[in-house]
Amino acid sequence: PHSIAQGSTFNPALIERMTDACGREAAAMGLHQILSPVLDIARELRWGRIEETFGEDPYLIAEMGIGFVRGYQKHRISCMPKHFVAHGTPTGGLNCAQVSGGERELRNLYLYPFARVIAETDPLAVMSCYSAFDGVPVSGSRYYMTDILRGELGFRGFVYSDWGSVDRLKTFHYAVETSADAARQSLMAGIDLNVDSAYQTLEEQVEAGKIDMEYIDTAVRRMLYVKFALGIFDEPYGDAEEVERVVRCADHVALAKEVADESAVLLENNGILPLDLKKYKSIAVVGPNSDQTVYGDYSWVRPDTEEGVTLYQGLKNVLGDAVALRHADGCDWWSQDGSRIAEAVAAVEQSDLAIVAVGTRSTYLGRGPRKSTAGEGFDLSSLELPGRQLDLLKAVKATGKPLVVVFIAGKPLAMPWVKENADALLVQWYAGEQQGNSAADILVGNVNPSGRLNVSFPRSTGNSPCYYNYYPTDREFGNDRGGSYEEPALHYIFEKPYALWSFGYGLSYTEYKYGNCRVRTEGERIVAEVEVENCGPRDGKEVVQLYVRDMISSVATPVRQLKAFEKVPVRAGEKVTVRLEVPFSELMFTNERMERVLEPGEFEVQVGSSSDRIHFREKIRIG
Numbered sequence: 001p002h003s004i005a006q007g008s009t010f011n012p013a014l015i016e017r018m019t020d021a022c023g024r025e026a027a028a029m030g031l032h033q034i035l036s037p038v039l040d041i042a043r044e045l046r047w048g049r050i051e052e053t054f055g056e057d058p059y060l061i062a063e064m065g066i067g068f069v070r071g072y073q074k075h076r077i078s079c080m081p082k083h084f085v086a087h088g089t090p091t092g093g094l095n096c097a098q099v100s101g102g103e104r105e106l107r108n109l110y111l112y113p114f115a116r117v118i119a120e121t122d123p124l125a126v127m128s129c130y131s132a133f134d135g136v137p138v139s140g141s142r143y144y145m146t147d148i149l150r151g152e153l154g155f156r157g158f159v160y161s162d163w164g165s166v167d168r169l170k171t172f173h174y175a176v177e178t179s180a181d182a183a184r185q186s187l188m189a190g191i192d193l194n195v196d197s198a199y200q201t202l203e204e205q206v207e208a209g210k211i212d213m214e215y216i217d218t219a220v221r222r223m224l225y226v227k228f229a230l231g232i233f234d235e236p237y238g239d240a241e242e243v244e245r246v247v248r249c250a251d252h253v254a255l256a257k258e259v260a261d262e263s264a265v266l267l268e269n270n271g272i273l274p275l276d277l278k279k280y281k282s283i284a285v286v287g288p289n290s291d292q293t294v295y296g297d298y299s300w301v302r303p304d305t306e307e308g309v310t311l312y313q314g315l316k317n318v319l320g321d322a323v324a325l326r327h328a329d330g331c332d333w334w335s336q337d338g339s340r341i342a343e344a345v346a347a348v349e350q351s352d353l354a355i356v357a358v359g360t361r362s363t364y365l366g367r368g369p370r371k372s373t374a375g376e377g378f379d380l381s382s383l384e385l386p387g388r389q390l391d392l393l394k395a396v397k398a399t400g401k402p403l404v405v406v407f408i409a410g411k412p413l414a415m416p417w418v419k420e421n422a423d424a425l426l427v428q429w430y431a432g433e434q435q436g437n438s439a440a441d442i443l444v445g446n447v448n449p450s451g452r453l454n455v456s457f458p459r460s461t462g463n464s465p466c467y468y469n470y471y472p473t474d475r476e477f478g479n480d481r482g483g484s485y486e487e488p489a490l491h492y493i494f495e496k497p498y499a500l501w502s503f504g505y506g507l508s509y510t511e512y513k514y515g516n517c518r519v520r521t522e523g524e525r526i527v528a529e530v531e532v533e534n535c536g537p538r539d540g541k542e543v544v545q546l547y548v549r550d551m552i553s554s555v556a557t558p559v560r561q562l563k564a565f566e567k568v569p570v571r572a573g574e575k576v577t578v579r580l581e582v583p584f585s586e587l588m589f590t591n592e593r594m595e596r597v598l599e600p601g602e603f604e605v606q607v608g609s610s611s612d613r614i615h616f617r618e619k620i621r622i623g
Helices: 003-008 012-029 048-052 058-073 103-121 142-152 179-189 198-207 213-230 240-246 250-263 311-319 341-349 389-397 416-421 432-444
Strands: 125-127 158-160 265-269 282-286 324-328 353-359 403-409 424-429 512-522 525-534 540-550 561-570 575-583 601-610 613-622
Touching: 003 048, 003 058, 003 250, 003 424, 012 058, 012 240, 012 250, 058 103, 058 561, 142 179, 158 213, 179 198, 179 213, 198 213, 250 424, 250 432, 265 416, 282 311, 282 341, 311 324, 311 353, 311 432, 324 341, 341 389, 353 389, 389 403, 389 416, 403 416, 403 432, 424 432, 512 540, 512 601, 512 613, 525 540, 525 561, 525 601, 525 613, 540 575, 561 575
Parallel strands: 125 158, 282 324, 282 353, 353 403, 403 424
Antiparallel strands: 265 424, 512 525, 525 575, 540 561, 540 601, 601 613
8 A cells, every 4th residue: 555545554563564574575676775754744635646645643653664674674675765865845845946944944844754754764865855855945944954964863874866856956956057066066965866967966066176085985984884884785686486475475465454444434425335235236337437547656666556455346256146346437537528428327227326436546657647536736726626526426316226436546535515415535645565355345345434534634825735734823813713605704704714624534334432541641651541442343553643732832833743643452341451652742832042941831632533523632842
């Protein structure tokens, strides 16, 4: 599954197992370097690369990133956290556009995942970014690439330029006149390995006395350090026999399915799911993503690879001959061609139930993308469902048949109509080769969904950004009831200024009850213990979430910030006690003088099942 699906598992230990398996396969092939994870923050939903991130929250991103890197490192494989730094919120959502912000936002928000991953995993490589932050091209900035990355964060490996980012100092940012100037500036900034032609000018520049040889030696020394650390000079090759044993072995395919199972998020359900197969003799499976495995950008596999299982195929695998299936795409995923909607409607009218798969499509950027609606360089001006997909949904709804929507996508889109009209909505981020088997198992109840939203869904394009950890001044206006087309009100006069579905949210096929929450301090940390009881008929996994609000602070702080979470299995009828810990260091922020401080005062600890479903609040005073 893609990174956005990994993030929605809320299970760093599972992702570490995943990359442990990936690392075993990579080592067998003789690979030593992985160009991931992406630690960008998904706050600008128009941006095409949302799918490559772990989500909108810096704490979640850090936790997932740490698990991701550790799994690969077990096999002496170097990960490459990227894109350093502040790349994921481009102006207008356009890939590589400049990111606006100040020094405090850089330190309180964008640096956080990198600081945690570097401190806790000591990665051997980092990739720089294309973009400028606050007008400064990052790949040419010694302040960002050396003073902060190495001096403050303690990074010891080598820095790798994103493809062409050095020459773009000339061709994109217009910060220098020549490629030679770009090469000199980036090398001196701290870019050790460049992926374009600009560094071919370095030898001549050294000979001409324009660059001190010390900069060349430093870059080479860093790369040699990494090669020795990885053992490349001792064991440079893979093992062909091991490739045959481990690549796509049964255990790894099962693990891919497990990650897919835990990543799916159930957002709506009026009781129709899990499907009672006794009620349905026939099911129509329609929509442009109903019979297509969507791997996502940079998956490096063809969309039609035989290993991939589509939703339609997965349902056939799970249902066998018990239920008759009909299929029709109804429309494509991008155009205004509605000529095939009638075909899908006919299939639904002949069936007892409609399962409609809509969403986005991504293909690898360098392998002939065909009409992508997400992925690098494929940014959206509108967050509505592309093409005629909403028209397809409305036509299916008009048949009067029960409507289950499966949203297969790489980013959230605005779907208020689906919230109001679908009998159920299952979100499946790009879930890898086992996509169809996983979704089918969830729909029929073989798997209890346990994914939680790592990115909030907007009510409309204009309702974005809609991330949960906003400043009080950005949402809490006193009159937040919102308006409607019938009765416009203050602020967003036709809708509420809040997410349609918020970060951390997700339903289950069972019910969880929270009780006996106890919050205290132990040494230099906050400790919360809460009882979680499974009151429903099925075993499941609950994600217990702890948020903190700094009640009074000298600079603005969010209304809540995720600071701990735990995904726990709870059997039907049983109760478990979950312990969550928050070091006091997590309460620090950068103040007006750009000092990292923990201001004494009152903090509200919030424990709940999502950012908008808080079950316990307790204030404690620190300092």
